[in-house]
Amino acid sequence: MRPMNEKQPFVxxxxxxxGAARRGVFTTPHGPIAMPxxxxxxxxxxxxxxxxxxxxxxxxxxxLSNTYHLHLRPGEDIIAELGGLHQFxxxxxxxxxxxxxxxxxxxxxxxxxxxxxxxxxxxxDGSRHRFTPEAVIRIEELLGADIIMPLDICPTxxxxxxxxxxxxxxxxxxxRAKQAHSRADQALFGIVQGGIFPDLRRQAAEFLTALDFPGxxxxxxxxxxxxxxxxxxxxAVVPLLPADKPRYLMGVGTPEDILxxxxxxxxxxxxxxxxRVARNGGLLTREGRINIRNARFARDPNPIEPxxxxxxxxxxxxxxxxxxxxxxxxxxxxxxxxxxxxFMEQLMKDIxxxxxxxxxxxxxxxxxxxxRISDQEARHxxxxxxxxxxxxxxx
Amino acid sequence: MRPMNEKQPFVxxxxxxxGAARRGVFTTPHGPIAMPxxxxxxxxxxxxxxxxxxxxxxxxxxxLSNTYHLHLRPGEDIIAELGGLHQFxxxxxxxxxxxxxxxxxxxxxxxxxxxxxxxxxxxxDGSRHRFTPEAVIRIEELLGADIIMPLDICPTxxxxxxxxxxxxxxxxxxxRAKQAHSRADQALFGIVQGGIFPDLRRQAAEFLTALDFPGxxxxxxxxxxxxxxxxxxxxAVVPLLPADKPRYLMGVGTPEDILxxxxxxxxxxxxxxxxRVARNGGLLTREGRINIRNARFARDPNPIEPxxxxxxxxxxxxxxxxxxxxxxxxxxxxxxxxxxxxFMEQLMKDIxxxxxxxxxxxxxxxxxxxxRISDQEARHxxxxxxxxxxxxxxx
Numbered sequence: 001m002r003p004m005n006e007k008q009p010f011v012x013x014x015x016x017x018x019g020a021a022r023r024g025v026f027t028t029p030h031g032p033i034a035m036p037x038x039x040x041x042x043x044x045x046x047x048x049x050x051x052x053x054x055x056x057x058x059x060x061x062x063x064l065s066n067t068y069h070l071h072l073r074p075g076e077d078i079i080a081e082l083g084g085l086h087q088f089x090x091x092x093x094x095x096x097x098x099x100x101x102x103x104x105x106x107x108x109x110x111x112x113x114x115x116x117x118x119x120x121x122x123x124x125d126g127s128r129h130r131f132t133p134e135a136v137i138r139i140e141e142l143l144g145a146d147i148i149m150p151l152d153i154c155p156t157x158x159x160x161x162x163x164x165x166x167x168x169x170x171x172x173x174x175x176r177a178k179q180a181h182s183r184a185d186q187a188l189f190g191i192v193q194g195g196i197f198p199d200l201r202r203q204a205a206e207f208l209t210a211l212d213f214p215g216x217x218x219x220x221x222x223x224x225x226x227x228x229x230x231x232x233x234x235x236a237v238v239p240l241l242p243a244d245k246p247r248y249l250m251g252v253g254t255p256e257d258i259l260x261x262x263x264x265x266x267x268x269x270x271x272x273x274x275x276r277v278a279r280n281g282g283l284l285t286r287e288g289r290i291n292i293r294n295a296r297f298a299r300d301p302n303p304i305e306p307x308x309x310x311x312x313x314x315x316x317x318x319x320x321x322x323x324x325x326x327x328x329x330x331x332x333x334x335x336x337x338x339x340x341x342x343f344m345e346q347l348m349k350d351i352x353x354x355x356x357x358x359x360x361x362x363x364x365x366x367x368x369x370x371x372r373i374s375d376q377e378a379r380h381x382x383x384x385x386x387x388x389x390x391x392x393x394x395x
Numbered sequence: 396m397r398p399m400n401e402k403q404p405f406v407x408x409x410x411x412x413x414g415a416a417r418r419g420v421f422t423t424p425h426g427p428i429a430m431p432x433x434x435x436x437x438x439x440x441x442x443x444x445x446x447x448x449x450x451x452x453x454x455x456x457x458x459l460s461n462t463y464h465l466h467l468r469p470g471e472d473i474i475a476e477l478g479g480l481h482q483f484x485x486x487x488x489x490x491x492x493x494x495x496x497x498x499x500x501x502x503x504x505x506x507x508x509x510x511x512x513x514x515x516x517x518x519x520d521g522s523r524h525r526f527t528p529e530a531v532i533r534i535e536e537l538l539g540a541d542i543i544m545p546l547d548i549c550p551t552x553x554x555x556x557x558x559x560x561x562x563x564x565x566x567x568x569x570x571r572a573k574q575a576h577s578r579a580d581q582a583l584f585g586i587v588q589g590g591i592f593p594d595l596r597r598q599a600a601e602f603l604t605a606l607d608f609p610g611x612x613x614x615x616x617x618x619x620x621x622x623x624x625x626x627x628x629x630x631a632v633v634p635l636l637p638a639d640k641p642r643y644l645m646g647v648g649t650p651e652d653i654l655x656x657x658x659x660x661x662x663x664x665x666x667x668x669x670x671r672v673a674r675n676g677g678l679l680t681r682e683g684r685i686n687i688r689n690a691r692f693a694r695d696p697n698p699i700e701p702x703x704x705x706x707x708x709x710x711x712x713x714x715x716x717x718x719x720x721x722x723x724x725x726x727x728x729x730x731x732x733x734x735x736x737x738f739m740e741q742l743m744k745d746i747x748x749x750x751x752x753x754x755x756x757x758x759x760x761x762x763x764x765x766x767r768i769s770d771q772e773a774r775h776x777x778x779x780x781x782x783x784x785x786x787x788x789x790x
Contacts, residue, residue, distance in 0.1 A: 044719075045715070045718065073721060074693065074714070074718045078693060319477050319483070320440070320485070326468060329443065331443070334444075334729075
C-alpha cells in the first residue's frame, strides 16, 4: 500500500481509458480501490456468511454497509465505542456507507417526508426515528466508513413531479450534509438524482459538481425503469461528471448492467445480487445463472463452473452443493456466496485488464454473447413490488 | 502419517496410562486418531457451518456422520457414485458413521421393531424404509466411513424389561452385522447396551468381546439416566472391554462427562453439544457456558475467552458476536461453532498431555473446580422430551 497523502487522502488516478471505459485507482485511508470495482454488500456489518479474511482472499477491495440497519441495530454509538465499523467487524479495507434513505423508503414503517428530513418507525421494533441530512452525517461519522453518502431521495424514476421534488431535496440536503461533515478521513460523495429525465439529471449534476465533492454517485437507477432507460440515462449523466473523480452507480448490479455502465464511464458498483441469489441457490457462471437446487445436478461430479479457481469449485461438486441446499445446510450458503463473489471480482479484474489492453468493448461483446441474461420477468416483478412497497409520498 | 499396515489397518497403540485414563493412537486408512478424541458431528455430510479445511485447522482428527440422515438424503447410492463420503464432502480424515438406530427412534415416524429389524417412515417425506443389520451394513459400506456401527437398540436405561430385550437384539444383530460386513478398510465396532444394569452390561460385553471387534462402543448412556448412574455404569463396563481396543462412548458429551469418562478409561466421544449450543449462542469457556445474546455483552470489547487462540477470539469481540446473533447473521453461527470446537479439541489435547505427564486426575479436578456445570434442569427436560418422543415399543 502506498503511503497516504495526509492532506489529500482521496485521489482518483486514471491509469487507462478505452472509449469511455476507465481503469484507475481511488485511494482511501484503508487502502486503494482498483476501479472499476464491485463492492459486496455487508448490510449488518457482515457480508452475509463470510469472514473478513475470506473477503480479502476473494480480492474484495471495498464493501458497502447500511446506515439504516446499523443505526437501528446495534446503534452507531455502540459501534463507535468499539472503535468504529472497521474494528467492530474486523475488516481493515475500505468501507462505503449508504445514507439510509433508500432503506427508509423500502423497509421502514409510517415514514413521513418533509423539507428537513424523514421521520419513520423501525421495521424491527416500531421505534420512532428521524433522519435529517445532519443526523445521517453524524451517524456515518460515528461508523467511520471511508466513503459516505448524504441523505437523498430516490424517486419513482418516470414520475416527473416526484423526480423534480427528489432532485430539489437531494440537492439541498447535499449542501447541508457537506456543511455538517467534519471528518477529513472520510470522502462524502454527492448523489445525482433525476430519474430518467436528462434535463433533471443535468440540473442535479451541475448543482453538485459546483459543490466539488471527492466523488459522485448516480442514484435512482435500477429501481423500476427498463434497461434501455437506465443505459440512456447513464450515457447522458456520466459525461457531466468530472473526469478526476470516481463515479459510483448505486445498487447495480448484474454482470450485464455493470458491463454497460463501465462502457459509459462508471467506476464503482455495489449490489446484493451475487450474495442474495447465492443464498437461494443461484450461481453465476460465464453462461448465465444456474440454480443448484435443480434435480439435474443430483449426481453431477463437476464443479459449478469448470476452470473456476474459487475455493468452492476447487473443492466441491455440484452434487454436494445441491445436497447442502436441499438439506438446508449453512455450508451451502457459504460456498455459493464464495463462488458468486469470486465470479464478480473476477469479472471486474477481467474488465480492468481489458481496458488496460484497449480491448474492453471486444471483451464486453464476447462476454455478453455467451452470458444468458436471466430472470427478466422476475426482475420486472421485483421492481414493481418495490414500487408498491415504497409508496413514496412527497408532501 | 505413518505407512498403514495393509493387513491390519486398525491398530490401537497405548502410549501412556494414568490410573484408568489412557492416551493412545488408533490408526485408520484416513490417518491416525489421537485418543482420547472428540468427534464433532456432521449429520448431513457437513459439520454444520464449517468447511473441511476449517475442521483440519481446528485439529479435528475424526468426525461422525449419520447413516439415517444420509440414507434418506441424498441416499447412499448417490454418495457412492460420487466416490464415497470422504470425497463427497471433501473431508480426507477419518469418519465414523453411526448405525441410524438412534435416529430411527428419535426422528422417524411409524416405526415398528421386530426380531429382524426396524420399519419406519422418513421424517422428511414420509417414505417407507426398513433397516436390518444387513441393510445398514450395506449402506455404511457404500458411504465408506473408517469406523462403522452395527444396527442396535438404545432402550430407556432404567426399564429392565426393555433393556433386556435391547441387549438381546443388539447382540444378535452384531453377529449378523459382522457376517454381512466385507470391507477390510472399515472397522466395525461392537455396541455394548445394558442400560444402568451392571449384569446386563456384563452380559453384553462378554458376548461382544468374544466376537473380537476392532473396537467397542458403549451405547445407551446420556439418554435420561442421572450423571451418577452414567458414571457408575462406565465404572462397571469399561474394565470388561479389552485393553488393546478403543472404547467409544456414544453421544457424550459435556466437558464434565468427558472428563469423568476418560477417568474410567474411555477413548472416543462424539456429541452435537458444542455445535448445537453454538448455534443458539451458547459458548464454552473455562468458567462454564455463557450465552452471547445476553445484554451484558452489548458493549464488551473482549474476546469470548481472553487467552483463547481460536480464530473467533483472535479477531472478534463479544459485542460483535452478540450483534451477529441479535441480527440473525450466519457469520455468528460460524464463529460460535469455531470457538466451541476449538474449546473441545483443546480440552482433549490438555487431557492427552495430562495423561502423558501422569497428572490427569489433578487436571480433571482443577478443570471441574473452575467449570460451572450448566443447564442441569434443561438437560433433564431434554432427556424427558427424548423419552416421550421415542416411545420405544418392543414387540
